[in-house]
């Protein structure tokens with residue numbers, strides 16, 4: 001059965017300020033992508049960090065029978081991989097070495113790489129780079145990559161682990177359109193193939209609608225909409241949450257398109 005992640009009554013404070021207050025999200029299930037969207041400062045990164053166990057939170061985050069809020073950071077890492085927006089990758093490793101070492105550390109932590117031989121682990125690391133279209137960067141140093149290439153290398157390190165829950169914070173923000181599509185296609189395929197629960201923060205609403213089966217719209221730490229792209233992305237929601245006048249239309253292939261006319 002596909003895994004399910006359920007958030008109930010979740011609160012996160014920075015100092016005395018509530019960033020998320022009593023937030024509940026019905027089960028996010030493995031096998032498809034959920035996009036988390038919303039304006040700057042809405043609390044999207046804070047929510048991902050709470051799910052990854054990186055900020056203190058009260059309330060409940062259940063992954064099937066496991067209460068994640070009771071686990072240590074290392075305990076979280078057995079189930080959850082989080083790719084942050086900022087990429088601290090000025091380290092003296094090649095792209096291949098960094099990908100392999102992410103996979104090996106996940107093996108120690110009990111993730112899906114657990115039963116792999118070192119040959120199989122190397123093959124999986126290379127296959128991940130190839131699926132992301134960066135096989136040619138395998139032997140390049142992380143410290144000699146462009147911003148977009150570094151983002152792709154960082155993604156490789158997250159997805160190679162094939163965690164139960166994959167949290168990606170704006171993973172396509174530095175990428176050209178070819179690589180944006182490639183990443184989103186791969187993430188969607190991996191979710192389906194491995195029943196991974198993928199939660200991805202995106203600012204590109206059309207991209208979110210194209211690849212996510214479910215969209216959660218966050219506004220000032222609260223859920224403003226939650227549903228299929230057609231349910232969650234409406235001119236009314238966009239006006240209320242983003243303060244824009246926008247049209248939501250379907251292209252010839254049936255995908256939602258958002259045409260923003262002006263900020264209001």
Ligand SMILES: Nc1ncnc2c1ncn2[C@@H]1O[C@H](COP(=O)(O)OP(=O)(O)OP(=O)(O)O)[C@@H](O)[C@H]1O
Pocket residue numbers: 014019038039040041042043044045046047
């Ligand atoms: N370390 C921190 N200390 C205090 N306040 C913080 C901290 N990190 C974030 N915040 C505040 O928490 C709120 C939510 O921030 P968060 O980064 O979660 O928003 P976001 O939705 O991811 O925004 P963006 O789209 O701009 O990345 C913001 O008001 C921000 O100023």
